[in-house]
Amino acid sequence: MKKILIVDDDPIFQKTMTAKLELLAYSIVSAFDGEEGLTKAQQEKPDLILLDIKMPKLDGLSMLKKLQSNKDGQTQIPVLITSNLSSTENISEGVSLGIRGYIIKSNETLDTIVKEVETILNSNIR
């Protein structure tokens, strides 16, 4: 069973995304800010991270930078950014950090987000 970490401060997104993914037999872990996200990513070692950008304590991109600097050579966990912000700076910074995708939450339905998730997970099969 694949494990997915959802890092997002929006309780509605957490609840609805979790409900949807659990229906599809994924195991879900939640974090509500960047610091919690960093800890849980390191502890739980998920197969995919759904990462929001604008969060209290530590924002998504900073958390990603820290996560990658801590890994040192180990394979990176694939990351799908799910944000409401669409600035080009965020996108290009994300790309330079090796994210697998950048989604604008409010433009997508749960189904389309799930499709994106499955594409990434399937392309990762070793």
Added chain:
Amino acid sequence: MTLVLTTILLFFAVGGIATSLYLVFKNYKAKKILVQREQDVSRRMYELAILKELGDRIGYSLDVQQIIDIIINSLHQFIDYSAVSYMLLGPEKLIFKIHLERSVHQRFVNDIKDRMLGSLSALLDREFNKKDVKDIISGAIIIEELDDPVRSFFNIPLVIDEKVVGVLTVADTKTGLYKEEEMTILYKIIQQASKAVTSLQSVVRTEQAKVNAMVESMADGVVMTDTDYRIMVINPSARGIIGLPKKEGITIFDFIDNLEGKFDIRGKLEESVKLNKAFKSEEVLIRDKFYKIFVFPVNTNVLEESDEKNIVGAVVIFHDVTAERSIEQIREQFTSMIVHELRTPLSGINKISELLRGGQQSLEKKDFDEYIKMISTDSTSMLELVNDILDIAKLEAGKFDVKKEPTDIKNVVENRVDFFKTSASDAKLTLGVIYDAELPALVPLDQAALKQVLNNLISNAIKFTEPNGSVDILVIHHKLGIKIGDELARLASKTSIPLPEEKFTDTPESVVVAVSDTGTGINSSEIKELFSKFKQLNNTSENETKGTGLGLAIAKGIVEEHGGSIGVVSEIGVGSVFFFMIPLQ
């Protein structure tokens, strides 16, 4: 008998001849007078014509030398001379210009020069030396063989603004020229020219003073240079902008140094002067501020008909655009904040409905309840946001109607305190209110609007106070000139932080409402922007809460529509007091 007859005839003859001679003579004189008169009139008209032409040609020229040149170029039309010359006080030397109508000997020229030097020395009571003179000779050539000396000579002093600036001379090899009457035309011309120049100079001085005053006080930095890039004018603003030292002689190099390569001032000045081009820069950062820099050439040609442009220098203007820039940035941030605050709840509701419609899961009641609660919360917060934005827009447009009616303010406050009792106890806070015994029965206010203000202040107080703290509301009747501290004492209560006396010294008779909390307090750096609708948004601040932050801006708008004012005092770790006053008149 014939003798008597002859004598009588002779007598008559003589008489007749005498009479006719007399008559003829008289006629002749009359004719001469007539001719003279005619000559005088035509001379006068001629003088007038010359004066008018000269007047037109002098026109806008204020260069004294230019004016004298124009004059001497026209003189030969009605005065005969071998040479005409002038000697003027120049900036460094005396300028001696002589125009030869006919060839003469060098000594002729020297003689004139000496005489003029002498006369100028006498007029100005100064010793002048031959070495101090710059010579300009034009016209016919010097011929050494011609030996004739100066035999006629006439000299007129040139006076501008009651000061002697030079002398003008006509001279000839012939004798007997230049009688006084004939010279009247010359006097008149010189007089007219002097008057014209004097009054023009006065006009120029006045206008110059006006321009100087304007430039000195301009907020924009202004620098003017001549064609050699010498700084002619630099106003205090420019000094401040570039950070120039206080010394007197500022040069272009001081500019180049202080600009640190951010703007090629020398290059742009050169372009401007040489190519007669105006230039406008993009935003340039100088010492932490942004400026748009303009460079213009300056030319003296006032008359637009002439193509000749006489460029005498250039002007550089530094225009501060920092404020405009930051307003743009803040506006952008504000807009993206609003978009985010609307997108998030909307997409949340969307996803909830997607789940519920999917029908794939069997919903437990508790999940269902939670979803409904989320929908409710999100849609409420969106409604509030839309209302806030509308209120702000109305306040800005002056269309926020505050209908003041005599109201029992106690009722209004009680109503709000009741409303918030549950949230306060949920947050483990005490919520209390104290009313001044001397409160007026009725206060002119808009009940709904005031409830909005109280909503905002009380909900903020609850939000930002930790459990086991307290929120206290005080409603005071304030009288003009009485210290607010004394009035609070009357209530046997105090606010977490004392109210600032200076904010109340000029406050007329009014009702003051203070919402005091023992919360976390507000940073002094944030207090400035608290009531502004555009706040600097901090992504990772500890105090980040959802919401647009428009509530306080709206509260301020409402209170001010009532003719009152709003304020806050705060201390980190102690608490905050938001207060507003509604005038009773």
